[in-house]
Amino acid sequence: MKINYPDGRIFNSPSKPSSKVSTNTTAKKKLIFGDRGMTLEEEINESNKYYRSHEVAVIYKKPTPIQIVKVDYPKRSRAVIKEAYFRQASTTDYNGVYNGYYVDFEAKETKNKNTFPLKNFHQHQIDHLRMCQKQGGICFVIIKYVTLKRYFVMPADNLFHHWDAQNHEGAKSIQLQDIINCSIEIKANYDPTLPYIDAVQQLIESGKEK
Amino acid sequence: MKINYPDGRIFNSPSKPSSKVSTNTTAKKKLIFGDRGMTLEEEINESNKYYRSHEVAVIYKKPTPIQIVKVDYPKRSRAVIKEAYFRQASTTDYNGVYNGYYVDFEAKETKNKNTFPLKNFHQHQIDHLRMCQKQGGICFVIIKYVTLKRYFVMPADNLFHHWDAQNHEGAKSIQLQDIINCSIEIKANYDPTLPYIDAVQQLIESGKEK
Numbered sequence: 001m002k003i004n005y006p007d008g009r010i011f012n013s014p015s016k017p018s019s020k021v022s023t024n025t026t027a028k029k030k031l032i033f034g035d036r037g038m039t040l041e042e043e044i045n046e047s048n049k050y051y052r053s054h055e056v057a058v059i060y061k062k063p064t065p066i067q068i069v070k071v072d073y074p075k076r077s078r079a080v081i082k083e084a085y086f087r088q089a090s091t092t093d094y095n096g097v098y099n100g101y102y103v104d105f106e107a108k109e110t111k112n113k114n115t116f117p118l119k120n121f122h123q124h125q126i127d128h129l130r131m132c133q134k135q136g137g138i139c140f141v142i143i144k145y146v147t148l149k150r151y152f153v154m155p156a157d158n159l160f161h162h163w164d165a166q167n168h169e170g171a172k173s174i175q176l177q178d179i180i181n182c183s184i185e186i187k188a189n190y191d192p193t194l195p196y197i198d199a200v201q202q203l204i205e206s207g208k209e210k
Numbered sequence: 211m212k213i214n215y216p217d218g219r220i221f222n223s224p225s226k227p228s229s230k231v232s233t234n235t236t237a238k239k240k241l242i243f244g245d246r247g248m249t250l251e252e253e254i255n256e257s258n259k260y261y262r263s264h265e266v267a268v269i270y271k272k273p274t275p276i277q278i279v280k281v282d283y284p285k286r287s288r289a290v291i292k293e294a295y296f297r298q299a300s301t302t303d304y305n306g307v308y309n310g311y312y313v314d315f316e317a318k319e320t321k322n323k324n325t326f327p328l329k330n331f332h333q334h335q336i337d338h339l340r341m342c343q344k345q346g347g348i349c350f351v352i353i354k355y356v357t358l359k360r361y362f363v364m365p366a367d368n369l370f371h372h373w374d375a376q377n378h379e380g381a382k383s384i385q386l387q388d389i390i391n392c393s394i395e396i397k398a399n400y401d402p403t404l405p406y407i408d409a410v411q412q413l414i415e416s417g418k419e420k
Contacts, residue, residue, distance in 0.1 A: 058341045060301055063275035066291065081276065081294040091270055095305065097314070100346030102307035131268045136310030 040109040040144040043193045044094065050192035051098075057197055059096030059103060065089050091128045098200055102137040104129065109144040115173040116143060118166055126163050129156045138203055142196055143179060152183035153199035250319040250354040253403045254304065260402035261308075267407055269306030269313055275299055301338045308410055312347040314339065319354035325383040326353060328376055336373050339366045348413055352406055353389060362393035363409035 038046070041061065051057040070083035092106040106129070108120045121141075133139045139156035162174050184199040248256070251271065261267040280293035302316040316339070318330045331351075343349045349366035372384050394409040 058345050063273040065273040066276045084291040084294055097312035097342050097345040097347040102312040132307050135268050135307040137307040
């Protein structure tokens with residue numbers, strides 16, 4: 001089920017149950033991999049499950065903030081929320097810990113084949129990433145070009161650069177070539193679905209070199 | 211105040227929490243402070259706001275996870291959730307970043323004057339804290355004795371110790387004296403309401419000494 005948020009975000013409820021596949025079925029899964037058609041959110045959630053179960057990292061998507069107005073408490077049954085509204089999040093969607101490092105990121109996908117529109121981001125997400133980076137967190141964005149099937153881990157600094165430029169008559173979007181130049185490309189895989197922690201490790205190492 | 215850890219570590223908690231209160235309003239604020247009657251959650255949320263605005267730390271309470279079943283999209287009006295249910299959280303309530311460290315904790319209050327019942331915790335919270343600690347996170351619990359107006363930052367290790375003991379015929383609750391012995395006591399204040407980051411700094415320093 002897809003839910004269209006008032007602010008234009010699209011929320012995918014878990015359409016597919018998370019799969020813990022035994023090795024017997026791996027080959028089959030690999031065959032159909034290209035057709036799984038998961039959203040970026042689903043791919044990251046699956047990867048996070050893999051990273052947790054393998055004790056690589058503990059990273060979760062935050063629940064969507066909801067303003068609850070009315071709740072019913074039926075007898076002998078669990079509480080039912082009868083009226084509630086979506087609220088604007090104050091933070092990014094994902095955070096957690098990897099090998100002693102605080103990790104914070106946002107995930108965005110586009111069907112475009114070249115430009116990535118900056119309107120995909122909100123001011124509060126930029127502000128939050130800036131604050132976390134100041135505190136020593138590893139901050140970035142995962143960008144998925146759905147049509148091209150390409151995935152990029154772009155360090156937050158590069159996002160800030162483009163975000164600030166648009167306020168000074170810079171472009172309102174980022175060109176694919178710019179993203180290629182300033183990001184770490186990751187390839188979709190099976191276990192984990194999206195090995196973005198490899199890119200996080202590279203970001204940490206490149207930060208140490210500075 | 212000196213704190214004796216069960217494992218033999220000793221450290222000194224700050225005699226006074228760090229406060230940034232303008233001198234003019236201090237007297238008045240202190241007068242009304244005792245009557246504010248905030249819940250522990252409200253006190254922590256206020257403290258987190260203070261820490262963010264003063265660039266000390268970026269820590270948030272996670273939204274309550276909700277399973278959305280039915281949403282209406284009225285014309286010219288925002289989406290209304292018409293049927294939804296509370297879901298069990300997989301994690302603790304609070305996490306974020308402080309000075310390069312990943313911070314993760316749960317907050318619990320009791321009206322008891324002595325024992326703190328372990329049934330206040332859930333297995334998934336213990337599991338999550340253990341996983342975060344393994345990844346190098348700073349993990350703890352903030353315990354509020356509502357009637358006594360006392361607040362403790364108890365390192366997760368001590369919680370694990372008591373939690374595991376109850377499965378081997380240990381007590382189902384923790385005595386106040388045990389909490390005093392193994393925790394850092396913090397005093398409610400005005401700005402921030404609950405200066406728990408002072409205790410986090412001590413936990414980090416005591417970890418380095420090991």
